[in-house]
Amino acid sequence: MSWDYCCRGENSTYKLVVGRSKLVTGPYVDKDGKYLNEGGGSLVIEGNKNWYGVGHNSVFTFDGKDYTFMHGYDANDNGIPKLIVKEIKWAEGWYQL
Numbered sequence: 001m002s003w004d005y006c007c008r009g010e011n012s013t014y015k016l017v018v019g020r021s022k023l024v025t026g027p028y029v030d031k032d033g034k035y036l037n038e039g040g041g042s043l044v045i046e047g048n049k050n051w052y053g054v055g056h057n058s059v060f061t062f063d064g065k066d067y068t069f070m071h072g073y074d075a076n077d078n079g080i081p082k083l084i085v086k087e088i089k090w091a092e093g094w095y096q097l
Contacts, residue, residue, distance in 0.1 A: 002055035002070075003041060009079040012053020016070065017041025018095050031094060045086075045097050050075050054084065066090075068097065 004013040019028035019036040027035055034040030047054050057070035066088040073079045089096045 010052045014053035014055035015046035016044040
């Protein structure tokens with residue numbers, strides 16, 4: 001899920017966190033077992049000196065590889081919002097970039 005403040009350019013704090021559940025209806029927990037609806041969520045990616053407010057993602061599979069598509073504000077281009085595409089790596093059933 002995307003969490004925090006979006007759409008504020010360089011002041012965006014958006015980030016991508018994940019959880020999982022045995023049932024689509026939940027409950028969802030992070031790697032430490034904390035419920036997402038109680039503030040949990042294992043961090044996948046967040047803004048840094050190159051990108052502000054990374055989030056609002058979708059996941060697709062092409063040719064057997066999983067990718068995440070998200071937006072972020074390019075710190076090296078006056079904070080202009082851009083599409084970011086990254087291949088997903090999996091570790092012990094958890095999504096990593």
